[in-house]
Amino acid sequence: MEQKGKLKNDLILVTVLLLVAVITFFAMKVYQKQTTNHAMVVVSVDGKEWGRYPLNKNCKKVISLSDGQYNELTIKDGYADMTDATCPDKICVHHKKISKNGETLVCLPHKVVVEIESEEESNVDGSTN
Amino acid sequence: MNRKSTTVAYLGMLTALAMILSYVESLIPMSVGIPGVKIGLANLVVMVALYTVGIKWAFALSMVRIILVGFTFGSMSSMMYSFAGGMLSFLVMVIAKKTGFFSVRGVSILGGVFHNVGQIALAICLVENVKLVFYFPVLLVSGTAAGVAIGILATMIIVRVKKVYRNDEDKMDGAK
Numbered sequence: 520m521e522q523k524g525k526l527k528n529d530l531i532l533v534t535v536l537l538l539v540a541v542i543t544f545f546a547m548k549v550y551q552k553q554t555t556n557h558a559m560v561v562v563s564v565d566g567k568e569w570g571r572y573p574l575n576k577n578c579k580k581v582i583s584l585s586d587g588q589y590n591e592l593t594i595k596d597g598y599a600d601m602t603d604a605t606c607p608d609k610i611c612v613h614h615k616k617i618s619k620n621g622e623t624l625v626c627l628p629h630k631v632v633v634e635i636e637s638e639e640e641s642n643v644d645g646s647t648n
Numbered sequence: 649m650n651r652k653s654t655t656v657a658y659l660g661m662l663t664a665l666a667m668i669l670s671y672v673e674s675l676i677p678m679s680v681g682i683p684g685v686k687i688g689l690a691n692l693v694v695m696v697a698l699y700t701v702g703i704k705w706a707f708a709l710s711m712v713r714i715i716l717v718g719f720t721f722g723s724m725s726s727m728m729y730s731f732a733g734g735m736l737s738f739l740v741m742v743i744a745k746k747t748g749f750f751s752v753r754g755v756s757i758l759g760g761v762f763h764n765v766g767q768i769a770l771a772i773c774l775v776e777n778v779k780l781v782f783y784f785p786v787l788l789v790s791g792t793a794a795g796v797a798i799g800i801l802a803t804m805i806i807v808r809v810k811k812v813y814r815n816d817e818d819k820m821d822g823a824k
Contacts, residue, residue, distance in 0.1 A: 525751035529799075532754050536761060536792045544785035566776030607723070623779050625771070628725060632777050 551619040558620060558635050560599045562592065565630040574599065574618070574635060582631060590631050592624075599624065599633055658813055659697070659705055666693040666713040667720070674721055685790045688760055688798060690717075694738065695756055695802040700809055703742055710734055728774075729767050736766030752806060753799030760795030761788060 558574040562582060572578060574597055582590045590611065591603035600616035601624050611626035617635055624633040669689040676687070690713060697706035714734050718727030740762040744755045764787035772780045 525749070525754065528750050529754040529757070532750065532757060533792060533796070536757070536788055540785040540788040540792075543788070547782055547785070563777070621779055621782055623777070623782065625775065625777075625780065627729075627771065627775070628723070630775055632775050632779075634777070634779050 547621070551621050558618075558637050560592070560594055561634050561636045563632050563634075569631075571636075584629055584631075588629060590626055590629060592633055599635065601626065601633065604629070654813070655701060655705070659701065659709060662693050662697050662709055663712055663716070666690045666709065667716055669693060670713065670717040671721060685787065686763075687794050688763055691737070691756070691759055691763065692798050692802055692805070695741070695752065695759070695798065696805050696809060698741060698745065698755075699752065699802075699806045700813055707738060710738055729770055732770035733763040733766040736769075737761075737763035751799075752803045753796060756799030756802055757792055757795030760793075760798065761791035764788070764791040 559571045560574050561571045562569045562580070564582065564584065569582060570580065572580065572594060574594060577595045579594075579602075580592045582592060584590075588605045589603075590601055590606070593600050593602045598616040598618045601611040601614065604612050604626055606626050606628040608628065611624050611631070611633075614624050617624055617633075620635050620637045622635050625631070667690075669692065673687055673689045693713070694706055694710045697709045701709075711734070714727060714730045718724075718730060722730070737759040741755050741759040744750050744758045750758070765784075768780055768783060768787060772778060
């Protein structure tokens, strides 16, 4: 009988966790939608800003780090994507390309973060997108 | 004295098992593209230890495993992430177990979720970027899913192991 009560508690736990996940997911989606305007691609290495590039201009940047390590960032058609890297896990390369405000490409071994940042928070004339 | 050597042998076996499971997990390609998404197979062993030999030894096992696996298959940074995830998830699992509110599955789910939370918290500190919170919903779901799977397995294993291995501490727990 005690076991049954615990099973119910487990189910409540799962439901609550999934609910929190769904809510935070949509909250972030809404937040991203409101703030994607004049987006910039900001590259930072070890917490320090390394460079920023407009998202609407195609370009290719090689972020070279110490001892021959590098990450290759490609900006194309309004998307930023990590196309090559020398890091061991290659998670950043496999990550899907990003385009919305607040989205990030992270390379943990190299401490490289690429993120989309809108120049201004959405304001009145932000609707001319 | 006999009891003590049994415990030592049992813990040695669990440590070896945890290492193997960590290795097996590193072989499974997980190209979801999101850092931190893991099955946490090794947590299975920690769960079994938690329910058979008690908190003290389970904690030792968890730490030894992280250090050994870090040196053999990982790097310094992967070890730090394991520590952050491992410590937090262990703490939460102990609390969840103590309250007696959840079954093995519930404890395992909390362990899985907080393992991810610990890792992402450390990542936010190390990379100095709060935007990593955007991974949170995905990690929450993956942690829950992994926790359910590990929890179901752990329930089955604990029942069987308890028939063979019985600890004094466990009897005391039962008396409460």
